[in-house]
Amino acid sequence: MTVDTRPAVAAGQAKAAPLDTETCTAFLMHEARLLDESRFHEWLALFTPDAWYWVPSQPNQASPRDTISLIYDDRRLLETRVRRLASPRIYSQEPRSRTTRIIANVTIEEQSDDGRACIVRSKFQLLEYRRDAQTLFGGTCFHRLVASSSGIRIAWKRVDLVNCESVLDGLVVPF
Amino acid sequence: MPVRNDVYSLVEPGRVHRSLYTDPDIFDLELERIFGNAWIYVGHESQIKNPGDFIATRIGTKPLLLARDTGGQIRLVHNQCAHRGVMVIASDSGHTDEYRCCYHGWTYELDGRIKAAPLLHGYPPHFDPKASDAGMKRVPRVASYRGFVFGSLAADGPSLTDFLGYMTTSFDDMVDRAPDGELQVAGGTFKHRYRGNWKLYLENLCDAAHPLFVHESSIVAAKQQADDVYTDGSGEIAIRQMRQNGAPYSFWEANVGIWCYPNGHSFLGDYHDDSKLVAALNDPMFREYMSAMEAKKGKEATRKILEVRRWNTNIYPNVSFMSGFQQLRVVHPLTVNETVVHTYNFRLGGAPEQMFHNMIAFANTVNGTGSLVLTDDLEVYNRIAFGLSSAGPEWIEIGRGFASDQPDEHGGRRGKNSTSEVYVRNMFDAWLGYMANDHEGRTLTGEPSVRGLEARR
Numbered sequence: 001m002t003v004d005t006r007p008a009v010a011a012g013q014a015k016a017a018p019l020d021t022e023t024c025t026a027f028l029m030h031e032a033r034l035l036d037e038s039r040f041h042e043w044l045a046l047f048t049p050d051a052w053y054w055v056p057s058q059p060n061q062a063s064p065r066d067t068i069s070l071i072y073d074d075r076r077l078l079e080t081r082v083r084r085l086a087s088p089r090i091y092s093q094e095p096r097s098r099t100t101r102i103i104a105n106v107t108i109e110e111q112s113d114d115g116r117a118c119i120v121r122s123k124f125q126l127l128e129y130r131r132d133a134q135t136l137f138g139g140t141c142f143h144r145l146v147a148s149s150s151g152i153r154i155a156w157k158r159v160d161l162v163n164c165e166s167v168l169d170g171l172v173v174p175f
Numbered sequence: 176m177p178v179r180n181d182v183y184s185l186v187e188p189g190r191v192h193r194s195l196y197t198d199p200d201i202f203d204l205e206l207e208r209i210f211g212n213a214w215i216y217v218g219h220e221s222q223i224k225n226p227g228d229f230i231a232t233r234i235g236t237k238p239l240l241l242a243r244d245t246g247g248q249i250r251l252v253h254n255q256c257a258h259r260g261v262m263v264i265a266s267d268s269g270h271t272d273e274y275r276c277c278y279h280g281w282t283y284e285l286d287g288r289i290k291a292a293p294l295l296h297g298y299p300p301h302f303d304p305k306a307s308d309a310g311m312k313r314v315p316r317v318a319s320y321r322g323f324v325f326g327s328l329a330a331d332g333p334s335l336t337d338f339l340g341y342m343t344t345s346f347d348d349m350v351d352r353a354p355d356g357e358l359q360v361a362g363g364t365f366k367h368r369y370r371g372n373w374k375l376y377l378e379n380l381c382d383a384a385h386p387l388f389v390h391e392s393s394i395v396a397a398k399q400q401a402d403d404v405y406t407d408g409s410g411e412i413a414i415r416q417m418r419q420n421g422a423p424y425s426f427w428e429a430n431v432g433i434w435c436y437p438n439g440h441s442f443l444g445d446y447h448d449d450s451k452l453v454a455a456l457n458d459p460m461f462r463e464y465m466s467a468m469e470a471k472k473g474k475e476a477t478r479k480i481l482e483v484r485r486w487n488t489n490i491y492p493n494v495s496f497m498s499g500f501q502q503l504r505v506v507h508p509l510t511v512n513e514t515v516v517h518t519y520n521f522r523l524g525g526a527p528e529q530m531f532h533n534m535i536a537f538a539n540t541v542n543g544t545g546s547l548v549l550t551d552d553l554e555v556y557n558r559i560a561f562g563l564s565s566a567g568p569e570w571i572e573i574g575r576g577f578a579s580d581q582p583d584e585h586g587g588r589r590g591k592n593s594t595s596e597v598y599v600r601n602m603f604d605a606w607l608g609y610m611a612n613d614h615e616g617r618t619l620t621g622e623p624s625v626r627g628l629e630a631r632r
Binding site: 049050052055057058064065066067068069070071072073074075076077079080081083084087089090091092094165166167168169170171172 | 361362363364365366367368369389391392393395396397399400401402404405406407408409410413414417515520528531532535536538539540543544545547549550551553554555558
């Protein structure tokens, strides 16, 4: 049996309609699915051309400039990161991880007057399985989402891990 | 089967026995004889700048507290209450005028002496709270070199400057780059773990032959990266570095060198020059830095400081740093097969803040827990542990360049070029010195007590 598990229409392709919780939730689930299915180039395509992606190293970290981050990528670095993930020589992904994510508690924290841009807060749990070991991550995500005629795009994404300042193994698969 | 104390049978010219990376008994002996004797880096003075400041640190697997006491003295004590053994301080850092145990309220001066304890009556004669050795146990020796603090669990042994020898010049290189002469630990700490032996970390840091293979995924990804997409500047140095990692062997053999000194220390040199450290020499930020340097130190001194081009410096057994990138890593052995590395960054006092931001961005992308480069190194350490769990060859080969290494004018030895594994052999010279109970671990210079590889050639 072959089942096409991809959504018939990518979530959030409503033509620049105002963003509500339901639309944002569907978008976040779509993003999580792309990551779980290792469709990293499609994930990258969700970001705006000047987007950044940030996983702070400290709780309530104010800035990625004067404090280290587990990941801080501007658009240029994010492209490099995603290209590396596709490399057959990425030894830290040989064997590849399998991940499964659950997104919940989605709320809109701030919204522009026209409703077409917002900051969405969500909770996530991520199980990563690789080479006989299973690791559980959890935390809070913030997405700045913007609705455009080509669909919803991520202007920035911040991932606050509950154990961000802990001793960690190398982090390779994006959150 | 190697005998526990027969360390000589485990180290031969150009090769070492696999059990050095896998045998828990050898690991225990390393903690006792290497981490129990050598000067071990425990922190930087800027982390305990004011009287009352303290940080948690460790030597080997032993948790310690490093503090500046009310008189301004640097103190290092074991983090254990003298009463019933409780960890006295549970936070990583802080400011206090005393250490106070949560269990029965015993309090201590920051040098470990008992300050007060409730119900101090009825104790048997062996317990004297006024005795000079009562209280939290002190680490016998603590010393600093230009702000870098080391402790030794051995009461006797060479001084810190004797232990460091010529490697003091790498610390000088780091400090002298600060226009006002001050370094400050800043910007948080990476803490990453790998499932392999502690020695693997330093053995990789001056390995010029590995990047082309281990880092192929990031080299290719960075080389293919378009430069005309949006950037806020944070990827600039890191992308240069990833591309640089792809330099062919001819570059490493013609341009880069490896130098080693007694007690297991080494550095990889003549690698980057400052035109690659920053966006370009005509970068306004770098010009601002140069004028701050020249204003404080003069043109000639500035030129001399900035022409030093050292990459990683390894101070055996537990610390490595990049003087030009203001980054320092401390190796914490946990078990024979588990290691944690803490990575710190430094702000150069008097330098433009943007320079510090660039180093943070560099660390994130090259040396961080989620970076594009270090993650493949961690994988290699893990794979070495997997490989050594097999029944493959008994000996680990560290012989590259063995026949072509040369003496160095400062009492050390250098590879013909950077691809020599001389610095690994040099670490095992020191290893053998410590493990054979020679506290100084000096084998490279040909002292009478030499029992190391080079001496037996």
